[in-house]
Amino acid sequence: MAVRRLLHLNVVCSNLERSLAFYTEIVGAKVAAEASNAGDDFLGAMGYPGGSGYRACMLYFGDAIRGPYIDLLEWEVKGKDDAPGPRDLGIPRIALGVEDVNASYQELLDKGIEPCGAPVDIRVGEHRVRAFMFPDPDGVFIEFAQFLHDPS
Helix, strand or coil: CCEEEEEEEEEECCCHHHHHHHHHHHCCCEEEEEEEECCCCHHHHCCCCCCCCEEEEEEECCCCCCCCEEEEEEECCCCCCCCCCCCCCCCCEEEEEECCHHHHHHHHHHCCCCCCCCCEEEEECCEEEEEEEEECCCCCEEEEEEECCCCC
């Protein structure tokens, strides 16, 4: 498979406004895009049950307007409220851009990797992508995504 680049890392937060202020005012991130979709089942569409609506801001640093991004994300339906500590394993999900998501999916199947579901076409903000995800050995989700149009 031909992974092209790191797209974004999710940072799930309990309060988007508070976290956005922290990342932009304290850390120095810039907002590339904002998205929200009440009642959307984004995660469910890729095979992980129990998805929910969200509000999100894609953040970048320096002049890297095309990423990689921190995807600052607040879910309508919250998960556990105990944040992982510095020695805990993993992050919620890592998205990687691939040249051909269907071919990458088949390659994983051929290698015995069990994705959460087949690739699906989804809208994320103003972008359309085809994506699927699968867990790494520690349960960190990896998303393979292919933009269906130039995201610029």
